[in-house]
Amino acid sequence: MRGKSLLERNGIRGFVSRRTDEGIKNGCGYCLIVASDYERSERLLRSAGIHVRGQQWIEDNR
Amino acid sequence: MSSKAKSEATIYFDNAATTWPKPHAVREAMRRAMTIYGANPGRSGYSMGMATSEAVYRCREAAAEFFHMNNPANVVFVQNCTLALNIVLKGVLRHGGRVIVSDLEHNAVMRPLHAISPFMPVYDSAKVTPGDTQATVEAFRRCIKPGTRAICCLHASNVFGVRLPIRELGELAHQHGLLFIVDGAQTAGVLPIDMQRDNIDFLCVPGHKSLYGPMGIGMLLCNTDVLLPSLYEGGTGSRSAELDQPDELPDRLESGTPNVVGICGLNAGMNFVKEKGIEEIAGEENERMARVYRYLEGHRGIELYTPSPDLSYAAPIVAMNITGRISEDTAQALSRSGIAVRAGLHCAPSAHRRFNTINTGVVRLSPSVFTTEQDVDRFCRAIRRELH
Numbered sequence: 001m002r003g004k005s006l007l008e009r010n011g012i013r014g015f016v017s018r019r020t021d022e023g024i025k026n027g028c029g030y031c032l033i034v035a036s037d038y039e040r041s042e043r044l045l046r047s048a049g050i051h052v053r054g055q056q057w058i059e060d061n062r
Numbered sequence: 063m064s065s066k067a068k069s070e071a072t073i074y075f076d077n078a079a080t081t082w083p084k085p086h087a088v089r090e091a092m093r094r095a096m097t098i099y100g101a102n103p104g105r106s107g108y109s110m111g112m113a114t115s116e117a118v119y120r121c122r123e124a125a126a127e128f129f130h131m132n133n134p135a136n137v138v139f140v141q142n143c144t145l146a147l148n149i150v151l152k153g154v155l156r157h158g159g160r161v162i163v164s165d166l167e168h169n170a171v172m173r174p175l176h177a178i179s180p181f182m183p184v185y186d187s188a189k190v191t192p193g194d195t196q197a198t199v200e201a202f203r204r205c206i207k208p209g210t211r212a213i214c215c216l217h218a219s220n221v222f223g224v225r226l227p228i229r230e231l232g233e234l235a236h237q238h239g240l241l242f243i244v245d246g247a248q249t250a251g252v253l254p255i256d257m258q259r260d261n262i263d264f265l266c267v268p269g270h271k272s273l274y275g276p277m278g279i280g281m282l283l284c285n286t287d288v289l290l291p292s293l294y295e296g297g298t299g300s301r302s303a304e305l306d307q308p309d310e311l312p313d314r315l316e317s318g319t320p321n322v323v324g325i326c327g328l329n330a331g332m333n334f335v336k337e338k339g340i341e342e343i344a345g346e347e348n349e350r351m352a353r354v355y356r357y358l359e360g361h362r363g364i365e366l367y368t369p370s371p372d373l374s375y376a377a378p379i380v381a382m383n384i385t386g387r388i389s390e391d392t393a394q395a396l397s398r399s400g401i402a403v404r405a406g407l408h409c410a411p412s413a414h415r416r417f418n419t420i421n422t423g424v425v426r427l428s429p430s431v432f433t434t435e436q437d438v439d440r441f442c443r444a445i446r447r448e449l450h
Binding site: 002005016017026028029030049051 | 104105106107112115116118119123133134135299300301302303304310313
């Protein structure tokens with residue numbers, strides 16, 4: 001939620017979703033999904049001290 | 063019922079214990095939370111669970127902004143201010159050391175300290191000189207010794223309203239490498255608290271007093287990298303495969319299902335205070351108490367213990383007695399006139415020893431934003447009847 005709020009304040013829309021991989025066991029159990037500004041998003045999150053455990057590309061099949 | 067609606071029979075002057083009535087917005091936020099935030103936050107991915115998580119996080123953000131703290135994740139929700147103080151004091155002193163407290167502290171500070179070491183006190187007590195910042199800071203400075211880990215003090219006395227110079231005490235603490243812990247029970251929402259400016263490392267606040275939230279919710283705000291141990295452990299929704307409690311805040315200090323309804327009420331309460339304005343609230347409350355004080359000081363047979371309330375050195379509280387009567391008798395008599403005041407020792411025996419009221423207690427009047435001049439006048443009439 002903190003990451004989502006941070007990105008929104010910087011003009012990046014994101015949404016939080018439940019993770020289905022190892023993050024459930026070892027992390028907070030959630031991931032933050034953004035549709036653009038991927039690298040900037042990660043920089044913003046890291047600079048705010050938010051631990052980014054990894055990134056994953058999700059296919060948009062619409 | 064409107065937010066101004068009160069029982070016809072009761073004039074409520076016990077707001078330093080719990081503010082009442084609560085604003086309409088608070089009651090409505092809680093009703094709404096019961097209806098739409100019915101799932102556990104931070105555990106699931108379905109829409110009601112996510113919405114609940116967002117509602118809880120919004121309150122963290124609001125609290126961080128309210129008390130001028132950078133990281134909303136460092137806002138920890140707890141049951142009340144007492145639990146927050148227990149977590150901090152028992153955490154800071156877990157490997158030994160001492161704490162400096164004031165001579166006006168509440169049992170929420172003194173009993174945890176006593177429990178840590180019943181036979182060998184782990185605290186040094188500094189004498190507060192009301193209205194004299196320099197003398198008070200010097201008294202705290204004289205208590206610093208090898209092994210001192212922190213200064214822990216209330217922002218204002220819950221009995222006599224005496225306000226402590228927290229900004230200067232925070233400076234003193236940091237000059238000497240000490241942690242600064244503030245018990246904001248009596249002031250959060252009625253006097254400004256800026257954790258950055260006031261050098262506060264840990265701020266403990268209740269939700270149910272001047273933040274106008276419900277009972278059963280409070281906050282511990284952590285403005286330091288010092289990681290406190292958990293006082294209790296359990297499910298957090300994070301790192302669930304590990305037996306160790308997570309290091310990250312707020313999870314480290316927040317196990318089990320949180321009080322979502324209380325959190326939503328607290329958020330609405332903080333918003334109410336923000337919209338009304340802390341300075342305006344404090345000004346109005348102080349005016350009411352100054353009116354009480356002016357009436358009381360003009361009567362023989364009334365004992366007062368402090369100068370007339372003045373926000374520069376006091377929170378808006380009046381402590382009084384009728385000469386020759388113990389405070390509980392006066393409170394009983396006032397209760398028969400429909401006036402609710404708190405008498406006795408107010409869980410603060412240190413403050414009563416300091417003001418020589420340990421045997422009689424005092425009658426304490428404390429207003430809220432809903433206290434009117436008419437309420438004050440009705441109290442004054444009731445006191446007049448008791449004097450004659």
